[in-house]
Amino acid sequence: MRVFKFGGASVKDAAGVKNLTEIVRQQVNKDILIVVSAMGKTTNALELVISDYLNNSADLKRDLEVVRTYHQTIISELFEDKTHSVYTQFERDYKALLEFLEINTSGDYDFVYDQIIGFGELFSTRIVSAFLEASGLDNTWLDVRQYIKTNASYRRAAVDWQVTKRLVTPLSVNGHILVTQGFLGSNANGFTTTLGREGSDYSAAILAGCLQAESVTIWKDVPGVLNADPRYFEGAQLLNALSYNEAIELAFYGASVIHPKTLQPLQNNTIPLYVKSFLNPEQEGTKIAADLKMEPEVPCFILKQNQILISLSTLDFSYIVEENISDIFKILHLFKMKVDLIQNSAISFSVCIDDMYNNIEDVIQHLSVKFKVEYIKNVTLFTVRHYTADAISSVEQGKSILLKQRNQHTLQIVTK
Template sequence: MTRIYPQIVVAKFGGTSVADYDAMNRSATLVLADDAVRLVVLSASAGVTNLLVELAAGLESHERLDKIDTLRAIQYNIISHLKQQDAIRQEIDHLLENISQLALSAADERSAALSDALVSHGELMSTLLFVEVLRERHVETQWFDARKVIRTNSEFGCAEPQVASIEDLAEKQLRPRIEQALLVTQGFIGSDAKGQTTTLGRGGSDYSAALFGEALHATRVDIWTDVAGIYTTDPRIVPQAQRMDRVSFSEASEMATFGAKVLHPATMLPAMRKDIPVFVGSSKNPAAGGTLVCRHAENPPRYRALAIRRKLTLLKLHSLNTQPACGFLAEMFAVLSRHNTSLDLVTTSETSIALILNSSSATSGDADTLTTSLLTELSSRCRVELETGLDLVTLIGNELTQVSGVCKDVFTELDKHHVRMICHGASDHTLCFLLPAESSDSAIKTLHRSLFE
């Protein structure tokens, strides 16, 4: 017998949506406007995670104290607007003391586990404060520790969720409480089997919201951010960028993977598994509408969007003895695997490989995946070239490998640009090209004018 689940909407608010008291008040209004919202997932207040990442890197005493004072000022500024301040200030002070102790430990000896424990405090503080904002509106609200449900492995900094365990824990820990009160919980953080705090990587609050939505069989996941939906490209680069009212899971997934900042790349996976629509809108201007991401978009266009990922490094590996490509490729990929290195894009010839490494998801931000040990081992087996200061521009569309004229449409417009690498064919949705950073914005403007305007 098929179980019927109640209507539940999971609402996630990003850092700018809980940056200060006014932002939290706007977000609270959005929550209360929809009775179906039963679980609220929050990021840390804007700027807080960056401060915590700096503390986790280990700082001198005066720098450490300055960062903690800045953190305290952000939290106290919100508390100063609340009617009942004493109890919440004590809770925030307790968390700030934890941060201080962990930062002191990080100054002596850094570790990924300690970093996750420290960085998680941003979400712990923002959710405690948001609960108070809602309670002042006389709403029955409870704070919930996401670590009781979001079970992960122990890959600190970029932990992998254990989906089956999350669904089981959500049924036991979350669903009974959702029926009694509105719950506020943290994005970005989880725990491993030993109860140690883990994080899902930078921007992981979107992913958390989708995981909660999947576990609860939600009818929709709302992602509230500082832009009114998903655009054909970054409006800061091209003011004429157009908002897309409806896109498919696959289109949105490619956009996120290749640099669109509106959604975390992994967000689409849980939504696709349970066919849960994801709405993206602006908490500052909800009346502006937004973008609905769902399984199918009606009459999808050939060209959907342009995305950009910045500050990438091109790694080129050349065989020393012109051995056959299969042996050389196998050897190079084995080295990369031993160093737990994830690849984004790869092109090959008979005796050389050009590749871009995936360095975008760890807690510390742009993780340095080109470690000394990796480069040392590669250099002992091949000739290594590095080229920095590059940006990856990606055209996202539909059936790009099934129709003629795509490359002509793109590269006719880029004839004056120095294209360093091209990837096309592995996906029907993307055409990627690597450009020097100083020309990438110009390329996007030119392509957007030609393909979208």
């Protein structure tokens, strides 16, 4: 079985769904599991709905209607027959969303987020599955929440691998096309959980690992893995090949083309990953597998914006040792901070973090009990893998450097 993952940009409109269908059609007589994200910017639109709902905003009805109309438009452009079952199926799913908003009694943001946000994937996969069927490609729609089981850590759930593998493995004998959602799972109580933003790639890898798939292909709006984000760096180059280890390094430092957790289940099961363009599916893209050398061997640039640089020192000017560092990381973990850079000396400790859950004020309050704390918001973190003198110069030019460190292969610079 091959696993194909299509992101939101690939199914943002009716033309995208038709293009997906043609890509799948080229895989005749092959078993395929298709993992699909929410369409276009639906996740962002549903995040607005969540905010409206929890804040009792008068805009809730309007923002819900935006989501509904967007999907109805795509459906109407794909299915001329207004009696097609996809119309009533979408209305049932949309009604389920409204019912949750009516009966929910929890004010916990993370819980509410996961129960609402997953409707984007449910909408998209219903539409994709129905259009594949109408185009002569028989398929089975699956609710991934019945297969990927997790703990109850909403918005960043951990997979229960033992249960998940037991549930997913029988799918390998299905014998035709399967369509399911990315990003989602469910916990032991049956509530929807999510695997973290951009977690659809991870979903594809989880399913592939459990199925011992032949390969995973992630279809993007770029030709493959690039050595830099072309939105911020000129002259970005396609990387034709990468090893798992190199790809994991790039993902760890924030390369947005691959979700950081995606590669582990693939490496553990020696499943190659292809990153290809849905705009030009005939192109080779990037292959990621064991023992591949990076081709071409060029510096790789990664940029992370809206970071926070925290600098700590002890109140009594004592050394920052293991006990202090343990206390610091307990607090960072408690408030779900993503640590992207660490630097310490005898009496100081600096950390560059990504405050994904807007908990910085709580973090500072807790750290201030034992440390003198200084912090700067909205800094930018540049990471350069396989740096050269020219690469360093190009990143540093014209910037105010707040922190810099390097090892044999990687340079990191925090700038304001």
